[in-house]
Amino acid sequence: MKYNTHKGLLEAALFMSSEPMSLDKLSKITGVNSLGYLKGALLELKDEYENRGVHITETAQGWSFQVDRQHLDKVADLTPHSDIPEGQKRTLALIAYKEPVAQSEIIKIQGNKTYAYIKELTAKGLVRAERDGRTKILTLTQEFERYFGGEKEKVREQLIAKLGKRAESVQESMVDAQFEKINMNRA
Amino acid sequence: MENNGHGKEKDILEMIPKENSWEQIIYEVVAMNNLDPWNLDLSALSKGFSEHIMSLEELDFRVPAKWVIIAAVLLRMKSDYIKIMKMDRDPESGDFMDMDELEDLTEAEIEEAGMGIQAEDIDPVEVAARRKPVRSVTITELVSSLKRVLASEKRRDLKIKKARGKISIKTDDIAVRIENLYSKINSMLGRIKEDKVTFSSIVDKWEREHVIEAFMPLVHLDNEKKVECKQKEMFDEIFIKRKEGAS
Numbered sequence: 001m002k003y004n005t006h007k008g009l010l011e012a013a014l015f016m017s018s019e020p021m022s023l024d025k026l027s028k029i030t031g032v033n034s035l036g037y038l039k040g041a042l043l044e045l046k047d048e049y050e051n052r053g054v055h056i057t058e059t060a061q062g063w064s065f066q067v068d069r070q071h072l073d074k075v076a077d078l079t080p081h082s083d084i085p086e087g088q089k090r091t092l093a094l095i096a097y098k099e100p101v102a103q104s105e106i107i108k109i110q111g112n113k114t115y116a117y118i119k120e121l122t123a124k125g126l127v128r129a130e131r132d133g134r135t136k137i138l139t140l141t142q143e144f145e146r147y148f149g150g151e152k153e154k155v156r157e158q159l160i161a162k163l164g165k166r167a168e169s170v171q172e173s174m175v176d177a178q179f180e181k182i183n184m185n186r187a
Numbered sequence: 188m189e190n191n192g193h194g195k196e197k198d199i200l201e202m203i204p205k206e207n208s209w210e211q212i213i214y215e216v217v218a219m220n221n222l223d224p225w226n227l228d229l230s231a232l233s234k235g236f237s238e239h240i241m242s243l244e245e246l247d248f249r250v251p252a253k254w255v256i257i258a259a260v261l262l263r264m265k266s267d268y269i270k271i272m273k274m275d276r277d278p279e280s281g282d283f284m285d286m287d288e289l290e291d292l293t294e295a296e297i298e299e300a301g302m303g304i305q306a307e308d309i310d311p312v313e314v315a316a317r318r319k320p321v322r323s324v325t326i327t328e329l330v331s332s333l334k335r336v337l338a339s340e341k342r343r344d345l346k347i348k349k350a351r352g353k354i355s356i357k358t359d360d361i362a363v364r365i366e367n368l369y370s371k372i373n374s375m376l377g378r379i380k381e382d383k384v385t386f387s388s389i390v391d392k393w394e395r396e397h398v399i400e401a402f403m404p405l406v407h408l409d410n411e412k413k414v415e416c417k418q419k420e421m422f423d424e425i426f427i428k429r430k431e432g433a434s
Binding site: 015016017018019066067069072073075076078079081082083084086089090091092093094096097109110147148155158159162163 | 318322323324326327328333334340
């Protein structure tokens with residue numbers, strides 16, 4: 001098969017798949033064993049989509065088509081399917097809001113199923129979990145910034161701004177909770 | 188198809204109210220009237236039937252029900268029989284043949300001319316491959332998720348507070364309760380002029396709460412060796428005796 005045919009096949013595979021595709025998977029589809037060759041073709045495709053409404057992106061989970069962030073709000077309603085399920089989305093929102101935050105705190109709010117969500121978000125490269133004593137400290141990654149098209153501080157600002165007054169009361173209750181914790185430790 | 192005055196169809200319409208079963212009607216169509224069930228004009232039959240229904244003075248739902256079954260059976264028979272025809276050029280003149288011309292040909296002639304093809308010979312229609320569109324999460328969605336998780340946290344907190352509020356813990360001083368029970372036992376022993384009282388007599392009301400309220404200080408009194416409790420069998424009556432020398 002010629003190089004352009006391979007490139008077309010890669011493009012078709014990425015277009016059809018609803019999930020990011022690893023180089024191994026793409027290698028099986030195209031029948032090309034050289035991962036370097038495939039990566040080269042993918043990078044070339046990526047360049048071709050540079051100034052388009054959709055882009056080809058590489059994440060921790062693989063290669064995929066993604067809608068340009070600046071158009072996303074306008075076309076998001078056209079499909080109900082997002083690449084992050086609701087449970088994981090809630091965990092990510094909490095982490096983005098409270099970062100850096102202890103895993104135990106998120107578990108306390110969202111329950112035990114959050115362990116699996118954090119694992120998934122870490123696999124997607126959106127969250128970093130670093131051990132800190134008996135818990136883990138969760139922070140956002142560069143991939144998170146790339147995914148949301150801005151620095152994490154700006155994303156958080158947007159979150160707080162959109163939450164409005166509710167956020168202020170939540171922040172106050174968080175401060176109260178901190179004081180309560182300190183007082184309990186003193187006692 | 189034959190359309191000469193819709194004669195056959197009319198016969199069937201007249202037959203429907205008279206015959207009891209749809210099988211009988213089809214049997215009549217084929218055997219008695221010598222009609223070809225595959226060569227009936229169903230649209231003419233439908234139209235005639237509508238007119239027939241309109242003309243009826245008394246409605247009998249069995250009539251339309253029977254007709255629907257007959258029409259369905261006839262349609263099925265016809266559709267099973269019909270071969271899919273393709274428009275093709277006349278082998279001799281090279282012109283396209285129209286449907287009327289094709290209908291005049293026998294099955295053998297169609298086969299011979301290679302104009303008739305079986306359904307299984309036709310390639311399946313190619314359906315365009317569609318992807319399930321999956322998109323990235325928007326900031327607005329992230330905010331909605333945050334709102335939902337914070338709201339559920341608030342609801343859970345309220346639930347916990349409410350549940351905690353329901354549990355009322357008695358903060359009575361056990362020492363006071365022991366003292367009160369001891370006085371009660373002493374006064375009862377003085378009143379009945381006996382050396383022992385029964386546990387059931389010192390319980391105000393034989394209910395779980397009252398039994399526990401009396402039993403707990405009694406255990407303490409026994410432990411402090413102010414009284415001596417005896418019970419022959421488990422769950423049997425407890426006899427309470429004041430210990431010698433107890434103050």
